Amino acid sequence: MNFAIDRTNTAQAVPLHLEPSLAPRKFETTCSNCNLRELCLPQGLCDEDLQRVEQIVYARRRMKRGEALFNAGDDFNAIYAVRSGFFKTSVIDNEGREQVTGFSMGGELLGMDGIGSGRYNGTTSALEDSEVCVMPFSLIEDMSREVSALQRNLHAVLSREVVRDHGVMMLLGSMRAEERLAAFLLNLSKRFIRRGYSRTDFHLRMTREEIGSYLGLKLETVSRLFSKFQEDGLIEVQQKHVRILDSEALERLLGPKS
């Protein structure tokens, strides 16, 4: 296993997929005045550190719905922070089966699966028109040697990704279908709240099939469960729009085996 990452070029590096027009420049929105700051890599940094860290954002990239931010196997250069929009990440096995490993929204980081091997392990694509901050990883490494608060945050972010994944394993390995969907909805709700959206009303950006893949269920099962939750008065669903009517009951579903 070889994880030589090309770090001969750092600040000068121009990832191939970036248009020249996206070369380094001052952005209207910097980390300092980004409203996602406290959910993102610069979380908790003091002003001075923040000034330095925002230099890491080498570019912005706008994505259209359906577009891939990176594909499994692509050379790893950068990690990305979601500035707006919604993403899914998935891995494909030898037989072509897709497993969605996560959905990402504002402030969350993408591409960390590429650090270890120098190639992205999964494919990440936009589920709606989106924008990301491009952060060349070599810059992050350089700067985190100097700004220890950044170093700490980077480690924390990586570690929390591991913790998140263990939660998904629990979901996939130990929960029944109903519980999985309830956990999924509550998790989305919680993340929307932190971003200032409604805790009860939201628009799912992913299909039933993508939800199913993430939850280890077939799309028909997901659809049936949505209908069942609706019949039971827990939620209201119409296509991609969901309203949570009784979140306590959803929480209870996660509870005792019933």
Added chain:
Amino acid sequence: MNFAIDRTNTAQAVPLHLEPSLAPRKFETTCSNCNLRELCLPQGLCDEDLQRVEQIVYARRRMKRGEALFNAGDDFNAIYAVRSGFFKTSVIDNEGREQVTGFSMGGELLGMDGIGSGRYNGTTSALEDSEVCVMPFSLIEDMSREVSALQRNLHAVLSREVVRDHGVMMLLGSMRAEERLAAFLLNLSKRFIRRGYSRTDFHLRMTREEIGSYLGLKLETVSRLFSKFQEDGLIEVQQKHVRILDSEALERLLGPKS
């Protein structure tokens, strides 16, 4: 979410669970002459860096079978490298269900799930008498600011943990029971090979129930599959001893859906 890690004490830190007898000292076996070096944190380091990095190993800890290295919720101080033995890590949900998230053997690192929150997220315990190297995380952070090869390795290790977890999600979310067990056996085999053990003959240190938890199956299902694989001439099982007779056939099981 708060991930303040106490780093007021670094080299002086004496984690509470360490006996005074385990205070820093020269070890018979250092990283430099550890045969697991290339599977572990110091992978690929030059001699000079290695000298410095082996200072990180603050102590060794011997573990008896069944003993917990750390429990979910314990304060996070250190990550651990397995020097010998075998471990399982699991998380427990609100309703007391256990999900095994991984099994670890020589050279693999434990406890990285604690970095983000300052508390270990899962419980790791020894499945046989074992020994670990104790590496206080604050030392690792300090040194990885100075030794960039260490920094790179730390990031790589964390990232590979994420990749590994995504593989498990694929297994749990998309594979059928037979495929899961086949994948499990082949994965163990591969890891044993790298450590110089037989690729075909090994002793499972975990129970059927623990295998089942890891694979998202019930222990009876695991037992039946072992029997079936044996009937089909793929393996020979007797209790915890397994011999792989036809690894190509196991590989094929992972293949097309049959």
Added chain:
DNA sequence: CGTTGCGTTGAATAAGGTCAAATAGAGTGG
């Protein structure tokens, strides 16, 4: 040599998957 934990096996059951058909929307080009 009984106890205890772990593993195996069988029969019945339930949960979710598969297959199929109908419907509803969203997007597209005329």
Added chain:
DNA sequence: CCACTCTATTTGACCTTATTCAACGCAACG
């Protein structure tokens, strides 16, 4: 703006897989 297509979703009927419940065997250990 409307008709048309294509895709996503819903729902039903049936089937398969893995679980549940239960009994029994085995091996280690005091």
